[in-house]
Amino acid sequence: MGYALGIDFGTSGLRAILINEAKKPIWQTRVSLEQQTPRAWWMGLSTVLDEIPELWRPGLLAIALNGTSGTVLLCDDRGQPISDTLLYNDSRANSVSSQVQHLVPPQHPAASSTSSFSKLIWFRQQSSLPGNSYFLHQADWLSFRLHGQLGISDYHNSLKLGYDPQSLSYPDWIPQDNPRLPHVVAPGTAIGPLTPDISRRFGLPKTCQVHAGTTDSIAAFLASGASQPGEAVTSLGSTLVLKLLSHQRVDDSRYGVYSHRLGDLWLTGGASNTGGAVLQRFFSQGELEELSDRLPHPPSPLQYYPLLQPGERFPINDPDYPPQLEPKPDNSLDFLHGLLDSMARIEAQGYQRLRELGAPELKRVYTAGGGANNDAWMRLREARLGVPVTRSLETEAAYGTALLAFSSGLKLP
Numbered sequence: 248m249g250y251a252l253g254i255d256f257g258t259s260g261l262r263a264i265l266i267n268e269a270k271k272p273i274w275q276t277r278v279s280l281e282q283q284t285p286r287a288w289w290m291g292l293s294t295v296l297d298e299i300p301e302l303w304r305p306g307l308l309a310i311a312l313n314g315t316s317g318t319v320l321l322c323d324d325r326g327q328p329i330s331d332t333l334l335y336n337d338s339r340a341n342s343v344s345s346q347v348q349h350l351v352p353p354q355h356p357a358a359s360s361t362s363s364f365s366k367l368i369w370f371r372q373q374s375s376l377p378g379n380s381y382f383l384h385q386a387d388w389l390s391f392r393l394h395g396q397l398g399i400s401d402y403h404n405s406l407k408l409g410y411d412p413q414s415l416s417y418p419d420w421i422p423q424d425n426p427r428l429p430h431v432v433a434p435g436t437a438i439g440p441l442t443p444d445i446s447r448r449f450g451l452p453k454t455c456q457v458h459a460g461t462t463d464s465i466a467a468f469l470a471s472g473a474s475q476p477g478e479a480v481t482s483l484g485s486t487l488v489l490k491l492l493s494h495q496r497v498d499d500s501r502y503g504v505y506s507h508r509l510g511d512l513w514l515t516g517g518a519s520n521t522g523g524a525v526l527q528r529f530f531s532q533g534e535l536e537e538l539s540d541r542l543p544h545p546p547s548p549l550q551y552y553p554l555l556q557p558g559e560r561f562p563i564n565d566p567d568y569p570p571q572l573e574p575k576p577d578n579s580l581d582f583l584h585g586l587l588d589s590m591a592r593i594e595a596q597g598y599q600r601l602r603e604l605g606a607p608e609l610k611r612v613y614t615a616g617g618g619a620n621n622d623a624w625m626r627l628r629e630a631r632l633g634v635p636v637t638r639s640l641e642t643e644a645a646y647g648t649a650l651l652a653f654s655s656g657l658k659l660p
């Protein structure tokens with residue numbers, strides 16, 4: 248029996264899941280991160296590798312890891328970090344936004360001020376930039392520490408660097424001289440075995456292959472079980488995030504809609520500002536659960552647009568869009584029913600918007616995030632969406648990344 252290890256680097260810590268060839272999780276661990284520095288990441292990764300039970304070590308065939316999208320650093324030609332680490336939400340690249348807008352084609356996802364591309368341009372402006380440096384994403388650098396080949400990335404981490412996953416090349420508008428940009432492969436591609444040092448130090452097989460990784464949110468999608476065009480994952484966390492598998496690439500920057508490549512399919516989606524954060528403003532966790540058990544089945548007559556503050560991007564694009572939370576009924580059960588059913592209505596509008604932009608008809612919706620625990624909401628959503636709605640089979644990004652480690656790379660046409 249052979250095993251694959253998936254490791255998810257999140258904002259507060261890392262989680263690892265070991266799966267067997269039947270794709271069943273057989274062991275997992277979690278390590279918290281005190282800091283977001285390459286040194287702290289490496290210590291966390293070392294702890295995870297040390298913790299793998301002896302029993303499973305000889306059978307470890309593959310490892311892959313996912314990072315937080317947009318967390319980047321520079322290193323020298325031996326792979327030593329030589330810059331500050333710019334985390335996914337680092338806003339320093341705001342200062343180069345006019346250069347970025349000048350270089351990037353209109354409407355491109357690389358144009359945002361927190362994109363890897365904006366961070367690349369920021370690094371290039373620093374007087375301290377040495378020659379011969381390498382630009383890497385968090386997942387690229389950590390994988391390098393395991394396989395020893397410097398300068399390799401995947402087309403999920405590199406999308407907002409501007410890499411074109413359709414033509415599988417960097418467009419001309421990306422400066423490539425210094426720092427050097429990574430060579431990009433399909434997520435899941437076997438890059439090479441563990442270095443002899445790593446294999447010895449952690450007692451892992453010399454033959455264990457390190458596979459190209461992905462980003463945290465795509466890893467969570469891969470975990471869900473969705474695999475066919477028309478299948479989607481809705482994440483009901485603080486916000487409402489939709490992801491739908493499509494034959495077509497669907498992009499529309501007005502709505503913040505863009506597509507990642509998934510082998511010969513595309514993963515498209517959008518994010519609304521409605522979601523669980525609004526529920527938290529009005530209800531405690533206990534109230535949410537207790538009231539949800541008593542939720543009426545029919546749709547609510549209340550037509551809300553639940554937002555914490557004005558402004559919406561998807562499925563409606565209006566930076567001043569007002570929250571609609573009136574009329575507020577006297578009893579909190581009717582209020583919660585109105586909020587949940589209105590979010591279900593917005594979710595349905597979201598999938599309708601993706602369809603208008605060229606995505607396929609919705610066939611099935613998997614659900615992740617805190618709201619996935621609400622069965623009554625699932626039934627309201629099923630009525631609004633008109634397709635089966637279930638929980639995701641697995642929700643941990645580390646599980647999706649372990650599946651990727653077992654693949655031999657997302658299929659290319």
Ligand code: ADP
Nearest residue numbers: 484485486523524526527535616617618620621
């Ligand atoms: P995030 O990672 O985006 O912060 P989570 O996936 O952890 O969010 O989910 C947290 C959200 O889920 C909270 O905003 C909360 O309102 C919502 N939530 C938790 N339990 C329920 C429930 N039973 N019904 C509806 N929403 C819930």
